Amino acid sequence: MRNEIILLVLILALLIFEIFTKPNQKKHIINIAVGLFFIHTVIGFFPIGESSLFGGSFRTTGLIHFYKSVLNIGVLIILLQSADWLRNKVAHFNKIPEFFILLFSSLLGMNFMISSGDFLLFYLGLELSTLPLVALIAYDSFNQQSTEAGIKLILSAALASAISLFGIGMLYATGGSLYFEVIAQNLQSSNLAILGMVFFFSGLAFKISLAPFHFWTADVYEGAPIGIASYLSVISKGAAIFILMAILFSVLPILSEAWKLVVYILAITTMFTGNLFAIRQKNMKRYLAYSSIAQAGFMMMGIINAEELGVATVVYFVLVYVFSNLGAFGVVQAISSQTGKENMDDYTGLYRTNPKLALILLLSLFSLAGIPPLAGFFGKFFLYTAAASKGYYLLVFLAVVNVTISLYYYLLPVRVMFLRKSDDAIPYFKSKLMMRAGLVIAVLGIFVLGLYSPLYNYIVELSAGVL
């Protein structure tokens, strides 16, 4: 509970700060909020014992606590990368505190969702994480695209949560309770239970943007401010995949025949849709949106394992994905907040004018594609072992085919940046300190995770005995 309490205190402190400052002083909240959140992240690293509260509806284990730290680091990087944009591009300083308050509320919702021990807290966490996010996506209220993205997300998220609720109702009817532990004991495999599982699954699949449920993704990413788009792709997706995994593995193991089939089909469709649609994208945000859909398909390969190995590989992959994706989004953010350009063609000849940014984007894209010795390679490799150890060889084969496709489009921006010359390339600029810090953390993460193996062993250790 420590994580949540500190976060709540942070939100309240920012609210009070908002009330008692004059409009022209509100810029200072950026430094204060980032500093406070840095302290929160550092405190989050201290270990915490296993416990459960409120009759088992809120629980903490070592793995959940570790996962919350991962989300904290991700949000810290996003805050560092967004600071420059907030300072220069937001028209009304009055709106700056709102950004932090809403973002932290959404993170609070995700923390509750991850540690939920019954469907009630799960639902509340899900909604608390979605609603502030919608407000953040429609943050730029004079920009039509931003507003349109907001309405698209809220309508599809509300539909998804309504379908999910109907499924939870069916699981309640067959399981006899809303508590995960009781459901796991009572649930019998029946048609109603399977239908409930499918409805529930599709609600979460919306959040993770698996293939038939992915249609909102690209539009919302394009319309949203870049910091929020990266939050959606990393934090929101990571939290949803964790709770999906926890519920499938420990609450619905009796239906594993049914949900393995669902996961199998969704993994294949998601990988192919994400990768094939990414090829034709010109806008960098849409491009990264489809790339993130494809990465979600890879994560499904760990879930199909349905054992502790699957948990460990997915958690490790999400950790790697946080750093790689935030590196890529960070470069897009840096260029966009400096020049306003977001298309891939604008990056022509970037290596000659801004070599460091080009290099960071190269490393992040290579890590997303899975080229050794970067961390992304090991993440994908462990996922293959997780799927192959249960005999899903066809799935692994299709995943390798997809990696080949993905290499093509991950190399497109690299070719544009490094091999092409252009007279009107983006001129040299120097990023602000916070932006540089955000990029450096992301790149360090990519290298350290790839080269320092005890971290993976630590995750395996944590995930032993979670089921």
Place this chain on the structure above:
Amino acid sequence: MIENVSIYELLTLTTILFFIGLYGFLTRKNLLTMLLSIELLLNASVINFVVINKYLYPDVLQGVYFSIFIIAVAAAETALAISIIINLYRLKTSVDVAETETMKY
């Protein structure tokens, strides 16, 4: 518990309600009516929870509590959606799906 009404009839009602809402959401072109359809979907689940609670597990009030939370969250959701729709109307003077959409594929 209602006399002479079995759980099957009530669950049939909620299922019909749910699919009317889903059909409305997928076919309507006006943002406000889409929002109304979502309310229909949510209300179907609310009735579902109450019915299951009352007929199958009357000892513990879990389903009833859950339904109260759903109603509260649905209100927040609607308020947020309507505020965004109003903002969209200011920018575009329309709440029709086809006219407000600029981003595709």
